Amino acid sequence: MDRIPILKMGDCLLVTIQVDMHDQLAVSLQEDLTDQIAKHAARGVLIDISSLEIVDSFIGRMLANIAAMSRVLDAQTVLTGMQPAVAITLVELGMTLPGIRTALNVERGMELLRGYIQKDDELQENDGSEE
Amino acid sequence: MVLKSDVHPIVGSDDVVRVRQVARQWAAELKFSLVDQTKLVTATSELARNTLEHGKGGRMRVELVENGARRGIRLTFEDEGPGIANIELALRDGYTTGSGLGLGLSGSKRLMNEFDIKSETGRGTTVTVTRWK
Amino acid sequence: MSSFHEVIRKNESSILAGWLAEMASSNRRSDLMSDAELRQQATELLRLVTNAAETSTDPMSEAFSSTRDYLKDIAKSRMEQGFSPAETALFILSLKQPVFNALRDTAGISPTKLVTEILTAGTVLDRLAVETVNNAVEFRDLVISRQQEEMLELSTPVVKLWEGVLALPLIGTLDSARTQVVMESLLSAIVETNSQIAIIDITGVPTVDTLVAQHLIKTITAARLMGADCYLSGIRPAIAQTIVHLGIDLVDVQTKAKLADAFALALTRLGKTVVNAKQVAKSTNKREEA
Structure with a gap:
């Protein structure tokens, strides 16, 4: 069965969804990603959906799940490149994905992730110095 | 008035992807705007998944309809599944019997111009939606 | 005959x-x-x-x-x-x-x-x-x-204020059809110009009812899903009252009284600041003299 490739870039994982996903593929992506985050102790996850033509409630739920699961595993998730038509449709559908951070493109998304990771590190350092 | 019509089975999860593509193709042929195409295809995906998961499979009829000067696409999702006992409840945002978010029916209703649902417990469900150009 | x-x-x-x-x-x-x-x-x-x-x-x-x-x-x-x-x-x-x-x-x-x-x-x-x-x-x-x-096309000019900052000055009554056009043109402009921030200015909108407010909120939510921030500016006192009376929730929306304020906020978010050129020139000169 085909799977969506997950790329590792430093301490971040990068996923580009390019195919019209059937539900099983979405489910296995969710599983693969959580496995990989845990395995590499990844700090950030970037999911690019710029070539995705629709996001229905199923895929939307999968994206929300990934964000929630990575938060549990101490990784930040950024969703990038959602098309205007997809965004309008999602809002109309009633899905606003409140827990997910977004960016216009992969470049911005990576900046955002690095920012979050840095902030996290600083917080931890401060915590350490206080002790 | 129906100008063209076609029927596609929905029996497996691949069929959900296929009927999405069918809806996209018809919408593109009718020169729907990109946003309208996306809305139609998304509603198709929601309703086809309902047919598959709750109705235990069925079919989608796609029709090119004309009302005066307006043209549109009408989709009918039919199944012979358990049916919906309380339609009003099923149409409420967030109500779900499955594992979803409960946006399938209510969300599709918002994405389409016309929405009609008929269901009989033990006999099955028919959802008819239309999006005008 | x-x-x-x-x-x-x-x-x-x-x-x-x-x-x-x-x-x-x-x-x-x-x-x-x-x-x-x-x-x-x-x-x-x-x-x-x-x-x-x-x-x-x-x-x-x-x-x-x-x-x-x-x-x-x-x-x-x-x-x-x-x-x-x-x-x-x-x-x-x-x-x-x-x-x-x-x-x-x-x-x-x-x-x-x-x-x-x-x-x-x-x-x-x-x-x-x-x-x-x-x-x-x-x-x-x-x-x-x-x-x-x-008119529909003319009435929704999306203008670029700065690299990464767009503004949409809305004038006239908003209805459902017009809002869809507004929404689409703003969102596609965000992608085209790669702008992180968009300011919707409603100084020229005479009234805001529940429907218009919902449309605006939808636009702002859609922009957020795409990774851009939307600010709402030009809310007149009367409209502010209406919004509260109608019980419309604008909690998640960044609002500013004037377009200028929203623009200033946008620049701050982008890490930019506006300085007085003369004073900058003076201080540079002083430094050079010293």
Whole structure:
């Protein structure tokens, strides 16, 4: 069965969804990603959906799940490149994905992730110095 | 008035992807705007998944309809599944019997111009939606 | 045998003269159309009506199709020239009097025949006039709907304020159709210009009701899903009151009183600041001197 490739870039994982996903593929992506985050102790996850033509409630739920699961595993998730038509449709559908951070493109998304990771590190350092 | 019509089975999860593509193709042929195409295809995906998961499979009829000067696409999702006992409840945002978010029916209703649902417990469900150009 | 079309044919030049005279006395708009053009239109129409009336007295029949086509052209050109539909109708109706006069003056016509022919000719011309008004109104509707579309496009200018900052100054009433256009043009501009921040300014929006507010919130939510921030500016006190009274939740929306404030916030978020160029120059000079 085909799977969506997950790329590792430093301490971040990068996923580009390019195919019209059937539900099983979405489910296995969710599983693969959580496995990989845990395995590499990844700090950030970037999911690019710029070539995705629709996001229905199923895929939307999968994206929300990934964000929630990575938060549990101490990784930040950024969703990038959602098309205007997809965004309008999602809002109309009633899905606003409140827990997910977004960016216009992969470049911005990576900046955002690095920012979050840095902030996290600083917080931890401060915590350490206080002790 | 129906100008063209076609029927596609929905029996497996691949069929959900296929009927999405069918809806996209018809919408593109009718020169729907990109946003309208996306809305139609998304509603198709929601309703086809309902047919598959709750109705235990069925079919989608796609029709090119004309009302005066307006043209549109009408989709009918039919199944012979358990049916919906309380339609009003099923149409409420967030109500779900499955594992979803409960946006399938209510969300599709918002994405389409016309929405009609008929269901009989033990006999099955028919959802008819239309999006005008 | 003296049907009205035969009478017209026999007295063509005098009827034409009478018609032009009739128009000159009643509704002649020499400011909109030259005498030569009017004469040419009248001659052509008279010829078409006469020919058609030979085979039929029903203006909706096949025989009158070229007459109707010609009238369609006349209606269109007259609307473009600025005639009102009533003036266009009078153009045809003022043909009645000269035709009736010619029928009356026909030698040896029986009273019964005279009445019949006047009625027939009157009906034909009335129907043609109505048809022309119809054409004129249809044409005007077409113009209106085209203008509406153009206005829709014109009314939603997305402007770039800075690298990464867009503004959408909304003017006029927002309805569902217009909001969809607004939404789409703003969101695609965000992608095209790669802008992180968009400011929706509603200074020019007279009222905000629940529906408009919902549309705005939807636009802002969609922009957020794409990875851009939307600020709402130009909320007048009256609108602020309405928003609160309607119980509309703008908690998740960054609002600012003025477009300038929103722009200042956008620059801050982008890590930019506005400085006084003269003071900067002074301090640099001082440093150089030192």
